[in-house]
Amino acid sequence: MDTIITRFPPSPTGYLHIGGARTALFNWLWARKNAGQFVLRIEDTDEARSTKESVDAILESMEWLGIDWDDGPYFQTQRHDIYNEHIDRLVEQGHAYYCDCTPEEVNAMREEAKAKGLKPMYNGKCRNRGLKKGENTVVRLKTPDTGVTIVDDIVKGSTAFQNAEIDDFIIQRSSGMAMYNLAVVVDDITMGINTIIRGDDHLVNTPKQILIYQALGVPLPVFGHVPMVLGADKARLSKRHGAMSVGEYKKMGFLADALINYLVRLGWSHGDQEFFERQELIEKFDLEHLGRSAGMFDMDKLYALNAKHIQKKKPVELGDDLVPHLADLGIDAQNDAFTQGVIETLQPRSKTLVEMAQGAAFYYRDEIEFEEKAAKKFLKPETQDLLNKCADAFDGLGDFSQGAQEEVFKQIMEETGLGFGKIAQPLRVAVTGTTVSPGIFEMFIALGKEKTVQRIRKAAQFCAAQG
């Protein structure tokens, strides 16, 4: 086959939502896997609802996800001439005609059809009137009255649509602007798109588009209609189901790789494999294993996958992702050796970067605030001696390794007769302010000897002041 050319055509009437991101992903993956091309096209022919902000937001989200395009972005509003050329040709060749019916008239026709138990349709009134272009004329495609139009779909199989069900739909508005179905087909033809993967809400549009391809005398592309993403109540995913836009997931601390992994697996499978690296996805993605049924968006699974990706990623790489979240907490951190050490201690216990940033905060504070409950339980006046003893011992350590720290613990446990936990918990509170943190040794190492000792001493003073 020729070079695979796929596309993603968002309409800029909002942010990039996760359903759209998934279709973009499928197309991108397929192009990348086949060393093909991925085209980005902005479908902004609905001038009333399209905004520049939406375009920017969509591009930004795609960049964050790492979905890059080889061609575009094209804007449909800049392609009037191309559409009009094709429309004129269709009219000249008798495949399309001008119509001056008013919206009221058309509405009446639809009501009439409905009353007869049919699908609401335009009745073809102007088909043979030989009208010329006028003030309020639209162009309609002359569709066949009989026969069927077959949609051969790589995921849904073959579906036959009765041509009698398809009315002479508008391809050019009275304003002269092309309508969606025409613009899409002309774009796909002129951009050389040969593989179209999109949501199955477009399946019923496909026969109309095929009719345009045929009228234009152009071979059909490969169609693949993937099921939609549903919310937890099995209704089409919408705002009330929670976060919709890709940008929100970024804010919530998800890794782009994790979101991609999740989205692709929702509606595609590779045996029992759940976890995929980006490169792996490109290698393994295929069209055969796209699912046919709609799937519900499941936050829990996304969290689990995100946790996995956080665990497997290198601290250096995670650093760049984490720094902005630390900044959100007012922490001015760099992706340096210190931060990477911090990250290492938090990787197995963070589901999101937000969680990681929160868990990391104590490392960066100059002043530790003790949680009331924790202090009451573990920083009692009588704990002062223990803390000072620990601080002294640690301070005397030339080598602040885990092994050396363990030795210190051993000695103090012997001296005091206390169990490990009795020593570790007060120290934990002393250093972090809370009872929950990474493992005590790894944490001290990440923090560094100096700060660790300093914090323990401060806590000892705090204990003394409690009496």
Added chain:
RNA sequence: GUCCCCAUCGUCUAGCCCGGUCCAGGACACAGGCCUUUCACGCCUGCGACAGGGGUUCGAAUCCCCUUGGGGACGCCA
């Protein structure tokens, strides 16, 4: 109303095309346990599904039909 699509554990799914290896496998969630210096991670165990009904067949999750349920589309929106 009309047309179209879909149907395996609560959820994502493997298996279905090319019937037997499936009294249906994995993952998330949930429950219990182990590990343990806290919280996690990890490990182990458990719970849990072929929507229903008819066929076809020696044999059906897999093929056919009907029913039911869910979703989508019918616009001078995309």
